[in-house]
Amino acid sequence: MRLDSEVYRPDQSTDLHGQSKKGGRIFFGTDHSGFALEMHQTVLGPGVASHPPHKHVHDELMVVLDGTLETYVEGKTEIAEKGAIILYASNQMHRVRNPGNVPARYYVIEFRGQSAS
Numbered sequence: 001m002r003l004d005s006e007v008y009r010p011d012q013s014t015d016l017h018g019q020s021k022k023g024g025r026i027f028f029g030t031d032h033s034g035f036a037l038e039m040h041q042t043v044l045g046p047g048v049a050s051h052p053p054h055k056h057v058h059d060e061l062m063v064v065l066d067g068t069l070e071t072y073v074e075g076k077t078e079i080a081e082k083g084a085i086i087l088y089a090s091n092q093m094h095r096v097r098n099p100g101n102v103p104a105r106y107y108v109i110e111f112r113g114q115s116a117s
């Protein structure tokens with residue numbers, strides 16, 4: 001689907017209703033050149049990791065909206081506070097974890113390109 005101009009209004013709530021994490025896709029589509037882009041939002045509970053470290057061909061960008069994330073890339077960890085932006089380059093092992101005691105909310109933009117997987 002070709003992306004069109006749009007204002008998206010994701011749920012801003014960090015209430016996990018007893019779950020360890022929640023999230024959802026905001027959009028997925030292609031730009032003018034056929035390049036695929038995906039955006040989603042995730043909320044992680046205290047101490048929760050997004051998933052075990054993984055890697056993929058596409059580059060990935062995260063924007064921290066609430067709370068704090070601990071980012072892991074290729075064996076190194078770093079704290080990313082509210083307002084910070086994390087870029088994961090192609091094929092680097094990475095994951096995020098919430099090291100705090102309140103929920104962490106962040107946006108993810110995946111530059112999927114021609115291989116939409």
Ligand SMILES: [Zn+2]
Pocket residue numbers: 054055056060088094
């Ligand atoms: Zn990833």
